[in-house]
Amino acid sequence: MVDHPAYPVGLRLSGRRVVVIGGGQVAQRRLPALIAAGADIVLVSPSATPSVEAMATAGEIRWERRRYTEGDLADAWYVLIATTDPQANAQASAEAERSRVWCVRSDDANAATAWTPASGRSKGVTVAVLTADPHDRDPRRSAALRDAIVEGLRDGTIAAPHHRTRTPGVALVGGGPGDPDLITVRGRRLLAEADVVIADRLGPRDLLAELPPQVEVIDAAKIPYGRFMAQEAINAALIEHAKAGKAVVRLKGGDPFVFGRGMEEAEALAAAGIPCTVVPGISSSISVPAAAGIPVTHRGVAHEFTVVSGHVAPDDERSLVDWAALARLRGTLVVLMGVDKIGAIARALVAGGRDPHTPVAVIQEGTTAAQRRVDATLATVADTVAAEEVRPPAVIVIGEVVGVGVGTGIGTGTGTGTDSGTGTDSGTDAAPARPTP
The missing domain is CATH 3.40.50.720 (NAD(P)-binding Rossmann-like Domain)
Structure with a gap:
């Protein structure tokens, strides 16, 4: 036979x-x-x-x-x-x-x-690999081929253009904390299919270099204490390019809906009748501490963690944060966009009853080659940040969990390469607060 x-x-x-x-x-x-x-x-x-x-x-x-x-x-x-x-x-x-x-x-x-067969899926396409020779069936080789093809389709290295008309629209993509490997599979695929990318400074910038030359990249960076693209201009650019029939990706750092103004952009798109897809991203509030060896929760140490924006000082009338209530909590406090306000924040927490000896870790440029961690206490963090010349972007972790990873060898040095330490998840709120007109 x-x-x-x-x-x-x-x-x-x-x-x-x-x-x-x-x-x-x-x-x-x-x-x-x-x-x-x-x-x-x-x-x-x-x-x-x-x-x-x-x-x-x-x-x-x-x-x-x-x-x-x-x-x-x-x-x-x-x-x-x-x-x-x-x-x-x-x-x-x-x-x-x-x-x-x-x-x-x-x-x-x-x-x-x-x-x-060894099978996998990517955006409506099923890839199935079978060994042709019935006497030489190698499941591991089939699986390796499957993985290579699916990964190539997902990240755009294998070209599979759509030959039918695409539905124009905007994808709000959370790029994760900065390391390009930490963007979601779906986010990376949408980037590979984009005609226009409107990118934040704190998004995974390395991914932009991989885009084809015909893709238009718009810099929507908001640099603390420097120039930035106004939110209204960002909204207008999203709408303009989508109405022109283009596939638009709004690339943000972290997650679009964690201090990222993602909902403002989604609302503007909805008002203009433009389809919008939201792709969640890994939030810097969790990933950056993890990259530095700090768990935001730990059995017997912290049963809750709270993420708060620090871009407005506790004594500022525009602040929406109940700092006195936060001071009474026993769990972990993660502060984003709070480097220049850390002194006022620490004083408010101590005034509210938090122990001044509470450990604090400040992680700058988390998950990039430039990552560094500076440790202090609530009593000393303001002076330490000044002495160490810590600059944004940085994530601040306050609580006993700061000491959990000490001595484990996990993420205790610089350059761990797992997050950008954005301090704001999308980077869109990193500009100094301005008085309401």
Whole structure:
């Protein structure tokens, strides 16, 4: 008998009966894709892993807690055999053959009538890789090829242009704390598809260098104590380019909705009738402390953490922060955009009852090669920041968690390369506060 390569085909299993025999690790890996395909899944197994059991509890699959018996494959369209019992596997495989049901076997691929490819998805495209030679099946090579293709589609290194008209609009993309590797997969893909990118200074700047030359990049930097692009001008640019039929990405640092004016931009786009997609990003309020070896919560140390903007001083009438209430909390306080106000903030916290010996860490340029951490207390932080010439962007962590990572060797030096320490998640509020006209 001549061995031929497998014929690739996409099965449409929505609403159709699929039987999975065995509830172990193989089923745990394969079930999510079958669930996502909308299959009517019946699991036949006397036991299951906790994750598989959770799928049954959630109603995603039906679980018959018993061993396989003849007739279990009646009316099935597809079967996955994944038990540790060779005899049961052979019997189920024989039933599948008689019933003309496509059958995958985890224990003996050569005895199966179907193989599961190494598959992945990227924006509506499914990539499935099968080894052509039936005598040289190498699942690891197939998986590596799958990963390379999917990653290339996601980050734009493999060109897959749309040949149908795209719907113009704006994506508010959270770029994360600064390290280009910390942007989300979706954010990176949208960047690769953009016609126009309006970028903050505190976004992952290295990604801009990877954009094709035809992509227009608009600098929306807001530099503390320096020039900046007014929010109204940013809104106008977003609307103008979107109305021109272009795909626009508003690239922000951190998360668009954490001190990033993302909602202001979304509201302006909605008022102009322009579709807007929000892509969350990793917030600097959590990631920068982590990059410096500081957990914002820790068992027995802190059961809560509070993130607050420090760009307005506690005694400023425009401040919306209840600093006295924050002083009474026992957990971690993370201050963004507060470098130049840290002295006033520390005094307000101490006046409200916080111990002046409370540890403080100031992380400048977090997750970049320039990252550095300066430690102090509430009583000394103002002088320390001045003496060390700490400048924005920086994230300030106040609380006992500051001492948790000391001596662990985690992120205690400079250049940890995991976050930009933005001090503001999008960078759009980094300009000095101005009086309301």
